[in-house]
Structure formats: C-alpha cells, structure tokens
Amino acid sequence: MNESCESRHIACHHCDFISRVPELEPDHVALCPICDGLLAESQHKDQHEYVLPMAISALILLALSFPFNFISFSRQGLVQSIKLLDATEMMLQYGQPFLAALINLTIILLPASIMVFILLQQLRIIALLPSSAHIFFTKALFRAKDWSMPEIFLAGVLVSLVKIVSLAEVSIGMSFWSYTGFVLCFIFTLIKLDKTALWDDVSHHGKFTQSYTSMRAIDVDLAVCSQCDILTHQDQCPRCNSRVVVRDPLNLQKTIALTITAALLYIPANLYPIMTTVFLSNSEPSTIIGGVVLLWHHGSYPVALVIFVASVMLPIAKLSVLVLLSWVVKKRPDFSRRSFTVAYEITEFLGKWSMVDVFVVAILVALIHLGGIMEVIPGPGAFFSQRW
Numbered sequence: 470m471n472e473s474c475e476s477r478h479i480a481c482h483h484c485d486f487i488s489r490v491p492e493l494e495p496d497h498v499a500l501c502p503i504c505d506g507l508l509a510e511s512q513h514k515d516q517h518e519y520v521l522p523m524a525i526s527a528l529i530l531l532a533l534s535f536p537f538n539f540i541s542f543s544r545q546g547l548v549q550s551i552k553l554l555d556a557t558e559m560m561l562q563y564g565q566p567f568l569a570a571l572i573n574l575t576i577i578l579l580p581a582s583i584m585v586f587i588l589l590q591q592l593r594i595i596a597l598l599p600s601s602a603h604i605f606f607t608k609a610l611f612r613a614k615d616w617s618m619p620e621i622f623l624a625g626v627l628v629s630l631v632k633i634v635s636l637a638e639v640s641i642g643m644s645f646w647s648y649t650g651f652v653l654c655f656i657f658t659l660i661k662l663d664k665t666a667l668w669d670d671v672s673h674h675g676k677f678t679q680s681y682t683s684m685r686a687i688d689v690d691l692a693v694c695s696q697c698d699i700l701t702h703q704d705q706c707p708r709c710n711s712r713v714v715v716r717d718p719l720n721l722q723k724t725i726a727l728t729i730t731a732a733l734l735y736i737p738a739n740l741y742p743i744m745t746t747v748f749l750s751n752s753e754p755s756t757i758i759g760g761v762v763l764l765w766h767h768g769s770y771p772v773a774l775v776i777f778v779a780s781v782m783l784p785i786a787k788l789s790v791l792v793l794l795s796w797v798v799k800k801r802p803d804f805s806r807r808s809f810t811v812a813y814e815i816t817e818f819l820g821k822w823s824m825v826d827v828f829v830v831a832i833l834v835a836l837i838h839l840g841g842i843m844e845v846i847p848g849p850g851a852f853f854s855q856r857w
C-alpha cells in the first residue's frame with residue numbers, strides 16, 4: 470500500500486475547513502461538512518482503460534477536422550465552403566489578430582496539448598521526465614484546461630447554423646463530424662481526468678502526523694497550494710514549488726476592480742455592432758440586442774433565446790453574483806454558506822459560455838462572404854465582448 474491509499478487532510482476550497490478524507494470507494498464523493506463543497510471524488514474503477522483510447526481517438530478526430538469541408542453555404546447558385554481554420558484566417562484578414570489567436574488557442578491548440586499530455590501521462594512517458602519538467606507540464610495542463618472551449622465553439626457553430634439556414638442552403642461536411650467526435654472524446658477524457666492522481670504522480674503529500682480536523686486551515690497557519698491543492702505550512706509548495714499564500718490581502722480589491730472593468734466593457738460590447746451584414750451593397754450593422762430582436766422577428770425563437778441568455782442575461786447574472794459575493798466577503802452576513810457556495814460554483818461553471826457569441830461571429834464571418842452579394846464583417850462589439 471502506498472501513501473495515496475491512506476486518508477489525507479483536505480481543506481475546503483470554499484470555507485477553508487479541514488477534513489480528513491479516507492481513500493474513497495469507486496463512484497463516491499467527499500463533501501465539506503460545513504458548506505457541502507466538493508472535497509474529493511473517486512473515479513470509476515475502470516477509468517484507465519478508457520482514458521488512453523479516448524485521448525488517442527480525440528487526437529485522430531481532431532487531425533481529421535482540418536482537411537475536409539466544415540460547412541458549405543449556398544445562395545443563388547453561389548457556393549461558399551469553409552474549413553476549420555478558415556474562421557481564424559478571415560478574422561486576420563479583417564484586422565482582428567487578437568480574436569484569431571484566441572479562437573485558435575481555445576478550440577484547437579490548448580485542447581490538443583491537453584490530449585497529448587494525457588497520452589504521454591498514460592504511457593508513463595511524463596513520469597520519466599526530470600521532476601521540474603513533470604511539474605511544469607502538470608501545471609500547464611490545468612491552465613490549458615481552463616482556457617479550452619471546443620464544446621462552446623461547437624455550440625456557436627450550431628447557433629450559427631440555425632441562423633444561416635433561414636438565409637441559404639447549408640450542408641455539413643466531414644470535418645464538422647470529425648470535430649464533433651473530437652469534442653465528445655475530449656469531454657469524456659476530461660471527465661475521467663483525476664487531478665489528485667495526476668499530482669500524486671509527481672509526489673505524494675497531504676499527510677500530517679497531527680490531526681488537523683474541525684478547524685480552518687488559516688487558524689493553524691496552513692494554506693492550500695493554488696496549483697496542486699495540498700495543504701502546507703511553508704511559503705513555497707513542497708510539491709510543485711509554487712508560492713503559497715494564506716490569503717492574498719488584495720483579493721477583494723482585485724475582484725472589485727475587475728468586476729467594475731467588466732461592467733464598463735459590457736457597455737461598448739452591447740452598444741457597438743458585433744458584426745455588420747452586407748447584402749447587395751446595403752450594410753446592416755447589428756448589435757447583440759439588435760440581432761436578438763431581428764432573429765425574434767424572423768421567427769428564429771430558439772436562436773434568439775440562446776443568444777439573449779448567453780450574451781445578455783449571463784453577463785449581467787455573473788456580474789451581479791460577483792458583486793453579491795464581494796459584499797458577502799466584506800460584510801460576512803450570517804446567511805447560509807451553502808447558497809453562496811452554489812452561487813459561486815454556478816458562476817464559475819457558466820463563465821465560458823458567454824464566449825458563444827464571439828464564436829458565432831467568427832463562423833458567420835468565415836462562412837458568409839459571397840463576392841459582392843453577401844458578407845459578414847466582425848464589428849468592434851466582438852472585440853469588447855471577448856475582453857470582459
């Protein structure tokens with residue numbers, strides 16, 4: 470039996486309360502007794518049998534997403550086909566290099582790097598690297614995971630398709646199906662990804678001879694490493710060498726400053742056109758709200774609703790929750806901690822979904838440029854929208 474099979478001390482990410490969590494049975498989770506936050510979850514017994522084939526399938530399907538047609542669009546005898554990389558190429562042509570880089574990173578480069586890492590990790594090649602490289606790649610994996618959005622891009626494609634279907638005939642190519650397969654394998658592999666096991670691969674930590682339970686980590690001078698999650702008394706994490714701070718004294722100020730900046734950027738994101746549709750030399754700029762109203766008038770109720778919720782409601786809801794949580798941290802009212810934990814978790818989960826409209830614009834811009842007949846051009850709203 471190695472150390473990972475014994476119980477370990479885990480501090481709750483939400484309320485800092487330390488619990489001693491035993492080795493979990495398959496399919497079990499450990500919840501914080503104070504706020505019900507998730508402390509640890511066990512994986513399926515047979516997870517390792519699936520992870521390797523899934524990661525390999527994801528990489529093969531991603532490679533097959535490049536050479537063929539992604540979507541074709543035809544109107545009045547003119548046909549326009551795009552491949553997966555055309556969206557970013559068009560963004561570059563329209564002078565939006567930042568958007569182009571962001572799209573390539575979030576839908577291709579980072580998800581592919583994650584799959585390569587998991588492949589090498591499952592084949593035990595990562596473990597052969599020097600410890601510093603092992604730590605570097607494990608940290609990079611979790612950073613890359615936060616910025617990977619292939620499933621949101623796919624949702625953007627579907628929203629765009631419903632919009633385009635009303636304008637012209639649309640056909641779906643081989644690359645679209647390959648990319649959809651890639652997204653499914655990617656999500657499945659990530660669901661099976663066990664953060665604790667990956668870090669235990671680097672080294673085992675989390676055991677203390679003294680029993681720190683029924684108290685907050687901060688009260689016994691312990692802090693959680695923000696990268697690899699272990700509890701430590703030291704300023705530098707003994708496992709991953711990251712700097713460990715008990716509390717960032719400026720956390721609240723930083724959150725409030727970023728929330729205000731986001732709220733300010735929300736204004737131009739909605740006032741400026743997110744894209745301009747040129748049809749027979751008539752330019753029609755459309756803002757997010759304008760687009761929603763137009764779609765509603767054209768009877769595309771589901772698309773109008775999806776864009777309204779993802780691009781208008783979600784940002785307002787997220788900003789309101791951030792204001793509320795900042796107030797809670799400052800004033801510490803005597804309300805149920807559980808409800809705030811849930812609010813935080815939902816906001817964190819929904820965070821990426823506001824990117825849907827940026828992807829929708831990218832796809833429409835790439836797809837619709839039929840000579841002088843019809844063209845979609847990205848507007849300044851898209852620039853602000855992906856910054857807040």
Ligand SMILES: [Zn+2]
Nearest residue numbers: 481484501504
């Ligand atoms: Zn808790």
Ligand SMILES: [Zn+2]
Nearest residue numbers: 694697706709
């Ligand atoms: Zn660490």
